[in-house]
Amino acid sequence: NAGVTQTPKFQVLKTGQSMTLQCAQDMNHNSMYWYRQDPGMGLRLIYYSASEGTTDKGEVPNGYNVSRLNKREFSLRLESAAPSQTSVYFCASSRGDRGPEQYFGPGTRLTVT
Amino acid sequence: AQSVTQLGSHVSVSEGALVLLRCNYSSSVPPYLFWYVQYPNQGLQLLLKYTSAATLVKGINGFEAEFKKSETSFHLTKPSAHMSDAAEYFCAVSERTNAGKSTFGDGTTLTVKP
Secondary structure, eight states, rough: OOOOEESSEEEEOOOOEEEEEEEEEESSEEEEEEEEEEEESSSEEEESSTTTOOOOOOOOOOTTTEEEEEEEEEEEESSOGGGGGGGEEEEEEBBBOOOOOOOOOOOOEEEEO | OOOEEOOOOOEEEEEEEEEEEEEEEESSSSSEEEEEOOOOOOOOEEEOOOOSSSEEEEEEEOEEEETTTTEEEEEEEESHHHHGEEEEEEEEEEGGGGOOOOEEEOOOOEEEOO
């Protein structure tokens, strides 16, 4: 099993450009999450999907959109990138209420200039 | 609302010494509690979890944590530090009524000196 995979690993964008971060899991998990990690601020939840077909805002959703394409895939889109979105982005998955521990991908390091 | 506080953003110990990383939580209902470890340039991985039953939880790599309801704490310990333990550690909490959503602490960076 590959677990949680994320693409790309690195990305540099100019202000105003758009991009989509891809995430897939092969553990048949119901819930999926997108976090950003900034120095000294821990992990902050951007969006999550408790189950296929549902998405909810997290702590810092502004400037982002998500799509739960199917049970395996959960993408994060930046429509118009800003320097404040420079961060490391992690996708995670879990069994939800039946197994709350989360499994993380390797991360995407995004720089917006 | 749930929250978690990790006391000390940086902890430094000598190799072979006791590791103690502190975590206190706030939750309106009995929580689930977790410790995750993050090595440089990697994602987080689960060290251990408290979901019910035994209050002393053993995890991977010789780590353990004790759930103390009266102190609202879930401190992480390891009797003897190894150089390979150097990493960032995150405490997390989720409420049983919404277990799929966790709140993470700000993290503690552990340095192990030779």
